[in-house]
Amino acid sequence: MRDLSLHLLDLAENSLRAGAGRISLQLTLGADGALDVVLEDDGCGMEQGLARRAADPFATTRTTRRVGLGLPLAAANAEKTGGYLTLDSVPGQGTKVHIRLMTRHVDCLPLGDLPQTMVSLILTHPEHPDFVLDLHSPRGQARFDTGEIRRVLGPEVGLQEPEVMNYIQHLLTEQCQMVFGGLIS
Ligand SMILES: Nc1ncnc2c1ncn2[C@@H]1O[C@H](COP(=O)(O)OP(=O)(O)OP(=O)(O)O)[C@@H](O)[C@H]1O
Numbered sequence: 358m359r360d361l362s363l364h365l366l367d368l369a370e371n372s373l374r375a376g377a378g379r380i381s382l383q384l385t386l387g388a389d390g391a392l393d394v395v396l397e398d399d400g401c402g403m404e405q406g407l408a409r410r411a412a413d414p415f416a417t418t419r420t421t422r423r424v425g426l427g428l429p430l431a432a433a434n435a436e437k438t439g440g441y442l443t444l445d446s447v448p449g450q451g452t453k454v455h456i457r458l459m460t461r462h463v464d465c466l467p468l469g470d471l472p473q474t475m476v477s478l479i480l481t482h483p484e485h486p487d488f489v490l491d492l493h494s495p496r497g498q499a500r501f502d503t504g505e506i507r508r509v510l511g512p513e514v515g516l517q518e519p520e521v522m523n524y525i526q527h528l529l530t531e532q533c534q535m536v537f538g539g540l541i542s
């Protein structure tokens with residue numbers, strides 16, 4: 358993977374496949390350069406056995422196509438920086454993936470285009486689910502929630518309308534710049 362945003366796209370695709378009604382992403386950058394990325398969904402969840410295998414890259418190489426590479430690759434990229442990936446999943450309730458990365462480590466992937474990743478997710482799933490993005494850094498915080506935008510727009514106007522997507526793209530770009538601009542690449 359070229360950047361963290363592509364990992365997040367892959368993880369969000371897992372949540373979409375799990376039938377999530379709400380997918381929330383929280384990115385918190387500490388003063389020491391540690392970045393905590395937490396993705397939570399209310400999808401179908403995983404049995405304990407699968408959750409354990411899914412997070413473990415070594416287990417994955419031994420299973421034949423039952424378990425993919427999205428989670429192990431994200432875990433490997435976190436571990437390269439001295440971080441980790443943990444997975445908490447409850448069948449029927451949802452899944453939480455926590456990725457910790459040390460952004461000052463030379464092997465840390467760049468963040469990539471997070472606004473564009475969110476826009477692609479929303480554009481390809483304009484009706485459902487809701488996407489939430491929470492950004493925190495020593496500089497400030499910002500929150501984006503398609504649920505709130507839907508409530509403001511009312512039932513007549515869809516998120517996929519060009520003017521709405523344009524607004525969303527600008528809002529997300531501004532929020533990422535405000536919270537992370539110059540702090541992480
Ligand atoms: N959020 C989630 N909710 C429910 N099950 C999940 C979730 N994330 C992963 N899984 C389960 O774990 C498996 C492994 O996920 P992973 O992303 O590593 O691979 P994949 O999605 O199967 O394939 P790839 O990501 O390589 O296309 C998935 O096939 C799915 O069964």
Ligand SMILES: [Mg+2]
Pocket residue numbers: 367368370371425426427428
């Ligand atoms: Mg996947």
